[in-house]
Amino acid sequence: MSNNTNVMVAMSGGVDSSVAAFLLKNMGYNVAGMMMRLFDPCQLSDRTAECPESDDVKDARSVARHLSIPFYCPDMSSDFASTVIDNFADTYLKGETPNPCIVCNKYIKFGIFRETALSLGYDKIATGHYARIERNSDGRYLLRKAVDLSKDQSYVLYSLSQEQLASTVLPLGELTKEESRKIAKEAGLPVFSKGDSQDICFVKDGDYSAFLKSWCKYDFPSGDFVDTNGNYVAEHKGIVSYTVGQRKGLGISSEAPWYVLDKIPEENKVVLCRGEELFVNTLVARNVNFIPFDKLDSTVNVRARIRYAHKEAPAKISPLDDGRVLVEFETPQRAPAAGQSVVFYDGEYVVGGGIIDKK
Numbered sequence: 001m002s003n004n005t006n007v008m009v010a011m012s013g014g015v016d017s018s019v020a021a022f023l024l025k026n027m028g029y030n031v032a033g034m035m036m037r038l039f040d041p042c043q044l045s046d047r048t049a050e051c052p053e054s055d056d057v058k059d060a061r062s063v064a065r066h067l068s069i070p071f072y073c074p075d076m077s078s079d080f081a082s083t084v085i086d087n088f089a090d091t092y093l094k095g096e097t098p099n100p101c102i103v104c105n106k107y108i109k110f111g112i113f114r115e116t117a118l119s120l121g122y123d124k125i126a127t128g129h130y131a132r133i134e135r136n137s138d139g140r141y142l143l144r145k146a147v148d149l150s151k152d153q154s155y156v157l158y159s160l161s162q163e164q165l166a167s168t169v170l171p172l173g174e175l176t177k178e179e180s181r182k183i184a185k186e187a188g189l190p191v192f193s194k195g196d197s198q199d200i201c202f203v204k205d206g207d208y209s210a211f212l213k214s215w216c217k218y219d220f221p222s223g224d225f226v227d228t229n230g231n232y233v234a235e236h237k238g239i240v241s242y243t244v245g246q247r248k249g250l251g252i253s254s255e256a257p258w259y260v261l262d263k264i265p266e267e268n269k270v271v272l273c274r275g276e277e278l279f280v281n282t283l284v285a286r287n288v289n290f291i292p293f294d295k296l297d298s299t300v301n302v303r304a305r306i307r308y309a310h311k312e313a314p315a316k317i318s319p320l321d322d323g324r325v326l327v328e329f330e331t332p333q334r335a336p337a338a339g340q341s342v343v344f345y346d347g348e349y350v351v352g353g354g355i356i357d358k359k
Helices: 015-026 055-067 077-093 100-119 162-166 177-186 208-216
Strands: 006-010 030-034 124-126 131-135 141-145 223-226 232-236 259-264 269-273 279-290 300-305 313-319 325-334 341-346 349-356
Touching: 006 015, 006 100, 015 030, 015 055, 015 124, 015 177, 030 055, 030 100, 077 100, 077 208, 100 124, 100 162, 141 162
Parallel strands: 006 030, 006 124, 223 269
Antiparallel strands: 131 141, 141 349, 223 232, 259 269, 279 325, 279 349, 300 313, 300 341, 313 325, 341 349
16 A cells, blocks of 8 residues: 555544554555544434534544644434444344444444545545454455454454455554553644543443433333243343343342343343353354355354453354354353354454354
């Protein structure tokens, strides 16, 4: 890639995307920044309301001004609502546990954002993700873990297509987080001391239940906690308030702890179990995407991760007739949740991944 390449950086108003823009400009690329307006809390009361500019937008604009690069701020809230937030709500209503960041990456950041950048004449897009993209001798694009494994974000990028990978630059893949902050400070970026965002961007306080009640405009009714035999245990406060593997916050007094095993939305029931019943040896994944190859034709040995903060475990993956993939672990895994993603690795490289399905 020559330094005449035009690169549009997805800016969030945070340190990482700001450093990405700084690095690319320093390397001689023609850089611009774009901050997508995706969501504001005022949308919960009136989705058509004109929301005031957020602090994150102001920060991104300030960084762009500091770097003397063009800055765009299109309103993509309608696409974000219909693609990411509605999916988030629908997944919870189906009794599953969504990962909205993965949906956002596939359809918004590397989808609509990418298409917008290309339509404006930019050749590539860039983000502040900690991961690496490489091209092998066959011309295939590969996704590799970041140098800083404590910040590696390859898990949330597993769904990217070859076309998306080919047009993406990830400047932070070779850096540690500490190095990025040092660069931001030395470059005088206005956000160099800004903290990292921890929450889902549209659920600032982490209260998914309250958010879903506001978004769906529905007060989810109480129902029954039942054991694995269907016996009544206690009353729950609404099915969207619980996730698989949850122990705290159930409000049940018991000598041995209860854990959430499953949710049955059509009956408004939450199934509880004892701890040992959370462990499984197999799961099935749907909507599977592979990176080094297009299709899984035979059984392959991998290391699989069933959630972002989970350790990888040895497993083998096999194709099923309906396009899904069977994942068989060497050792039992705790509480894989339908709706979350299972991602497959071969050493530092992402083989692919998919959505954990209810069998």
